[in-house]
Amino acid sequence: MIYNDVNRRAAPAGLLPRLLAGLLLCLGPVPAARAAGVDLSCASHTVLGKIQVAERYKEYDVVLHNRCPGPLYWSMCIERIDPQSHEIVEVHTPSGFLEAEQKSRVNLQMKKGPERMAFRKRFQEFYVNVGYAIDAAATASCVAGGCEAERSEARARSDANLKAWEEAEAALSARLTSECPQSGWGKTEQAEACEAGIREAAREQLEGFAQSDAELRKELQEGGPERCRLHGGDLVP
Numbered sequence: 001m002i003y004n005d006v007n008r009r010a011a012p013a014g015l016l017p018r019l020l021a022g023l024l025l026c027l028g029p030v031p032a033a034r035a036a037g038v039d040l041s042c043a044s045h046t047v048l049g050k051i052q053v054a055e056r057y058k059e060y061d062v063v064l065h066n067r068c069p070g071p072l073y074w075s076m077c078i079e080r081i082d083p084q085s086h087e088i089v090e091v092h093t094p095s096g097f098l099e100a101e102q103k104s105r106v107n108l109q110m111k112k113g114p115e116r117m118a119f120r121k122r123f124q125e126f127y128v129n130v131g132y133a134i135d136a137a138a139t140a141s142c143v144a145g146g147c148e149a150e151r152s153e154a155r156a157r158s159d160a161n162l163k164a165w166e167e168a169e170a171a172l173s174a175r176l177t178s179e180c181p182q183s184g185w186g187k188t189e190q191a192e193a194c195e196a197g198i199r200e201a202a203r204e205q206l207e208g209f210a211q212s213d214a215e216l217r218k219e220l221q222e223g224g225p226e227r228c229r230l231h232g233g234d235l236v237p
Contacts, residue, residue, distance in 0.1 A: 042068040043098075043132045047231050057109040058123040058234050064105065064130070066098040073097055073133045076106065079144035083113040083122040083233055086155055088144050095138065110232045119166040120213075125233040147228035151220060158216040165209035172202045 043066050050059040064074055075095040082089050098104050110124040127147060131140035148155070180194035187195075221230045 040068070040072070040132045040134070042066070043072055043074070045128065045130045047128060047229075049232075049234070054109075057111050058232065060108045060110065060126075060232065062106040062108065062128055062130075063103060064098060065103050066100055068100055068134075070134065071097060071099045073136065073138040074104075075131045075138040075140040077127075077129045077140045077142040078106070078108065079127045079142055080110070081125040081127070081144065081148070081230075081232075083125055084117045086148060088148075089124070091142060093140070110234075112236050119169070120162065121236040122233045123236060126231050127228070128231065129227060143227050147224065147230070150224055150228060151230075154216065154219050154223065158213070158220060161209060161212045161216060165206070165213065168202070168205055168209060172198070172206070 043064070045065070046063045048061045048063060050061070062076065062078070066072055073095070074097075076093065078092040078094070079088050080090040080092075081087070094106050096104060108126065110126060112123055113121045127142075127144045129140050129143045131138040133139075175198055176195055179198065180191045182188070182191050217233070221233070
């Protein structure tokens, strides 16, 4: 007896071949990372600044740590940022292979800002993004362009505060020169008292600029997603 279910729709033409093809695809080889159940969050990196500061650069190490059960490939995109123009000035793309439970490091030397950066000169800033893979060469996307676009408003506030601070320092210096003249034998008690009074009058304003600068630097370096973490930018001693 043939039973016909009037509630069951006939399969559209060509559907069964597509279903069979999909089934065969599902039964095909599983990628190595998924088959092994590997969670690549077991690989990580840390940026460490070195205490010693050379005359021309500040050193950092990007330390990779493979806590995974097996070896993996890694790749980085390191982008140097000019501390004054905030433009990308250089890109590095090192890569390598790291055994399980091993560490590796990439050394960086961040150069001083340009000579025209006279007030509160800083070393270069940089972004680091790392990619990992277990069955082929890894790739890492470069993130500086997008991250700088996201923090453009914070950059503008920081630059404006820095410019106002520099102008206030210049005005203070000019006032000290004009209102507290020194004799040919050096500072007199009268000149020292004059300078102390002027500096005290300007102290609150200058401290406000310094506090704003510190807060804005923290916002720039720590704000946003982890991939947009900004490193470097230390003041040149």
